Amino acid sequence: MSISNNKLIKLSSPWYGQEEKDAVARVLDSQVTCMGIETKLFEEELKKFLGREDTNIICVNSCTAALQLSLQSIGIKPGDEVLVPTLTFISTFQAITANGAIPIPCDVNRNTGFIDINDLTNRITNKTKCILPVLYAGIDNNINEIYEIANDNNIKVIEDAAHSFGNKSIIKRSGILCFSFDPIKNLSCGDGGMIVCSNNNIAERLKDIRLLGVIGDTNNRYNNSRSWDFNVKEQGWRYHMNNICAAIGRAQLSKxxxxxxxxxxxxxxxxxxxxxxxxxxxxxxxxxxxxxxxxxxxxxxxxxxxxxxxxxxxxxxxxxxxxxxxxxxxxxxxxxxxxxxxxxxxxxxxxxxxxxxxxxxxxxxxxxxxxxxx
Ligand SMILES: Cc1ncc(COP(=O)(O)O)c(C=O)c1O
Missing domain, CATH: 3.90.1150.10 (Aspartate Aminotransferase, domain 1)
Known part of the structure; x- marks a missing residue:
């Protein structure tokens, strides 16, 4: 054991090596750096790796984007209230206000950092449309109670699973889960995020609104192409994951x-x-x-x-x-x-x-x- 230490031991860090350098070089050599084949392959490999070939995986450029799009995809509107634990990164809150909705901060359990069930229950009103629990440090105690409360009150749930990539039990859930692939997360794409969504209709909407609302363009993009004659029916965002980030993600997944x-x-x-x-x-x-x-x-x-x-x-x-x-x-x-x-x-x-x-x-x-x- 080293007793004295002159180097700074960092709080967090990604772990990039030759695999990631090769992956970036491969994409640059292809001259196709936008969303494309790498994004498609990454999504497929994620499904396989996570044992969730039965569900939809939609990669975006951050977990913040994943949360914002997910809230939009379930119909959260300006003025709606979203219950959220106050102990989280600002992204969780900003994703709510980006939809014009109102984040209602809830207290957390002192022993787990997970949203406090009593406090949450007391803050339900007729404007409450969604609960956004955060799996703080990957901890998901009481998640079943959240789904029960949501069910009883006709409220939707979106999970902020930014901390939880690789968790074998969390990934089994159906519903909507948002993960982060930012530089310090368990798996890093440079920057990126993933939505796991079991509902096919919502997944199709998510795919469109990550591509500026262009309807049905995902398959063209996967083939490194795009449609020129298209329609848009709602507000979308430029939140797709590009080939460079996806290639880094694929390298990270392999290790x-x-x-x-x-x-x-x-x-x-x-x-x-x-x-x-x-x-x-x-x-x-x-x-x-x-x-x-x-x-x-x-x-x-x-x-x-x-x-x-x-x-x-x-x-x-x-x-x-x-x-x-x-x-x-x-x-x-x-x-x-x-x-x-x-x-x-x-x-x-x-x-x-x-x-x-x-x-x-x-x-x-x-x-x-x-x-x-x-
Ligand atoms: C709990 C939580 N939610 C959301 C995010 C946002 O993730 P991203 O940086 O990928 O947008 C983070 C990132 O630190 C986070 O810790």
Whole structure:
């Protein structure tokens, strides 16, 4: 184990190598960099890899786009209310307002970061049209209750699964799930996103509105072509995934089992080594079905400021995931959400990505232990 460390251990990082460089070069050599054959092959390979050849996979240029399009595809309209946990990246909220709808921030469970069922139930009104649960750190506790509540109240559900690529149980669900392939996610396309959608009619609409609303152009694009005589029936967006990003994604998919093994190994080390520190609480990160994307730790006894400064001083990157959205001016609705506000002060993410070495992880663990010994 390295005792001193002069390099910064990054909080997060993609893991690009020769495979990705070759993939980008292949697309550049083809002179076709827009959406095309690579996008098609990536979508097919994803279905196969995920064991979901029975469903629709629609690749777009980010998870933010995936969420925005998904909300539009189920008919979310200006003025509709969407229940969403406040503890999420701003994308989840912006995707709602991009549709003219109103994000209603809900509190989260203090032990899991997952949307709090009681708080959510209390915020249902006759304007509530959708629940947008976030699978924070890949955790999906209580998801069945969300679907039951939604069913009872005639409300739709879209899952923000940005953190959850590679999770074996989440991917089995029907409905609409949105994943992120941005640079630091489990699988990275440079930038990208994926919608998994079991309803064929909604999937067709999604395919059109990712291509500026041009009806039925996806198959032409897959053949590196496009239609010149077409119709448009609704607002669409330029949100498709291009060949360059898809080719990077294909390269990442071919080594995903290695990415998964490293992420799970490092998360298991943290879970094993940090669980006996009394001042800490760990989230129920799943390394059996899941592929951990982030590793937030909860400091029960004090706010995280001192630990954060100590880790940064020791060249260990760390961060807050996330500042609750109801504390941001644009999304503030004038009420407190105590659990999320408490977690904001007490939760800190520590490095987790495939570019780490085992020594790096032991170094992080040793510094956290040092801090609590003081
Ligand atoms: C929970 C959550 N939702 C949505 C997003 C947006 O993903 P993207 O960067 O692909 O738009 C992120 C990205 O960090 C995220 O963490």
């Amino acid at each position: 995903f089992n290695k990415i998964k093994a490293l992420r799970c190994k490092y998360a298991d080390l943290y879970l094993e080594e940090l669980r006996n520190i009394d001042e800490l609480q760990l989230l129920p990160i799943d390394t059996i079905n899941g592929v951990p994307h982030i590793f937030p730790i909860i400091v029960k006894s004090q706010t995280v400021d001192n630990l954060k400064n100590f880790l940064l001083h020791n060249n260990i990157g760390c961060g807050t995931q996330y500042k609750p959205n109801h504390l941001l001016t644009y999304f503030n609705r004038g009420y407190h959400l105590p659990n999320a506000e408490w977690l904001y002060k007490h939760m800190l993410s520590i490095p987790l990505h495939p570019m780490l070495t085992e020594d790096d992880v032991y170094y992080v663990i040793s510094k956290i232990k040092d801090f609590f010994k003081k």
